[in-house]
Amino acid sequence: MNLPILPTTVIGSYPRPKWLREVIKGFRTGRYDAEVLKEAMDDAVIAVVRDQEEVGVDIPSDGEIRRDEMVEYFAERIGGFKFYGPVRVWGNNYFRKPAVIAKLQYLKPIVVDEYLFLRKHSSRPVVKVTITGPYTLTDWSFNEYYESREELAFDLARMINTELKKLEEVGCLYVQVDEPALTTHPNEMEWAVQAINKAVEGINMKIGLHVCYNNYNILKPYFDVLRVSQFALEFANRGFRDLEVVKGLTKELGFGVVDVHSRRVEEPEEVVRALNKLFSYVEPEYVYVNPDCGLKLLPRGIAKAKLEVMVRGVEIVRKELSKKGLTEIPLRTKV
Numbered sequence: 001m002n003l004p005i006l007p008t009t010v011i012g013s014y015p016r017p018k019w020l021r022e023v024i025k026g027f028r029t030g031r032y033d034a035e036v037l038k039e040a041m042d043d044a045v046i047a048v049v050r051d052q053e054e055v056g057v058d059i060p061s062d063g064e065i066r067r068d069e070m071v072e073y074f075a076e077r078i079g080g081f082k083f084y085g086p087v088r089v090w091g092n093n094y095f096r097k098p099a100v101i102a103k104l105q106y107l108k109p110i111v112v113d114e115y116l117f118l119r120k121h122s123s124r125p126v127v128k129v130t131i132t133g134p135y136t137l138t139d140w141s142f143n144e145y146y147e148s149r150e151e152l153a154f155d156l157a158r159m160i161n162t163e164l165k166k167l168e169e170v171g172c173l174y175v176q177v178d179e180p181a182l183t184t185h186p187n188e189m190e191w192a193v194q195a196i197n198k199a200v201e202g203i204n205m206k207i208g209l210h211v212c213y214n215n216y217n218i219l220k221p222y223f224d225v226l227r228v229s230q231f232a233l234e235f236a237n238r239g240f241r242d243l244e245v246v247k248g249l250t251k252e253l254g255f256g257v258v259d260v261h262s263r264r265v266e267e268p269e270e271v272v273r274a275l276n277k278l279f280s281y282v283e284p285e286y287v288y289v290n291p292d293c294g295l296k297l298l299p300r301g302i303a304k305a306k307l308e309v310m311v312r313g314v315e316i317v318r319k320e321l322s323k324k325g326l327t328e329i330p331l332r333t334k335v
């Protein structure tokens with residue numbers, strides 16, 4: 001299967017519509033039942049897929065609309081986790097940090113239904129499903145059962161591998177493993193990378209790895225070791241500095257071109273300039289274009305506007321590339 005050159009995509013999360021937040025509140029206070037919540041979630045996914053497709057995104061996600069938080073969602077659905085009260089993380093944000101209290105158990109498919117619903121409601125040939133990676137799940141949980149964090153990460157990798165196989169069985173083509181914690185304890189990198197490889201072992205779908213707001217110099221030595229075909233990295237937030245870090249990358253780069261930490265809507269020209277700068281380091285045939293990270297903390301209108309700017313910028317660059325005969329790339333699967 002081929003995609004247009006510089007396929008545009010999202011990292012995953014998208015702002016929940018305001019009305020959905022009201023329904024969620026109402027569900028928590030008992031005003032609405034699970035059926036009302038389910039219908040609202042379904043409708044919200046359809047709405048945010050539409051947002052992405054309207055502005056021309058090639059590979060949409062379901063906006064992770066059904067997930068409150070990227071670790072909690074998986075921990076709630078894998079046997080062996082328990083939740084204590086919320087712990088405070090960055091500023092005034094609270095996070096229900098899970099604890100592993102027993103041997104992990106794969107209970108049932110976690111995101112297969114999310115994929116099938118997205119597949120049904122997207123007009124695009126390829127969609128993206130995101131999964132939180134074994135290292136981040138380990139790092140953001142309390143370990144009260146396993147001998148070591150390493151042992152926990154490898155058992156989580158086993159759970160994720162089972163889930164990836166189920167996604168592959170139902171026809172999913174592209175999964176992104178999210179590892180925002182990956183380089184935060186450099187002394188654990190060796191086994192963290194091996195845990196990710198264990199998670200994707202024997203999987204033939206396209207696998208991307210998203211790592212954001214990390215020290216990419218710590219990640220760089222593992223570009224070739226990691227058995228993934230793409231690295232989705234954040235560059236707009238760092239003003240497109242440090243691009244040398246991807247020089248010589250022999251895999252695809254998902255290039256972050258809009259800053260999700262700023263409400264300023266960029267101009268398409270900024271995207272064009274960033275891409276042209278990148279092409280000194282990575283060939284256009286190996287570049288996907290995405291925002292730096294998930295969009296969920298932005299107002300919905302700004303999130304959509306940023307996606308539109310991203311697509312408009314890419315369209316300008318595509319015109320130039322088509323003069324050199326570059327119009328399409330193959331959907332590469334895992335290396």
Ligand SMILES: [Zn+2]
Pocket residue numbers: 011180210211212292293294
């Ligand atoms: Zn991110």
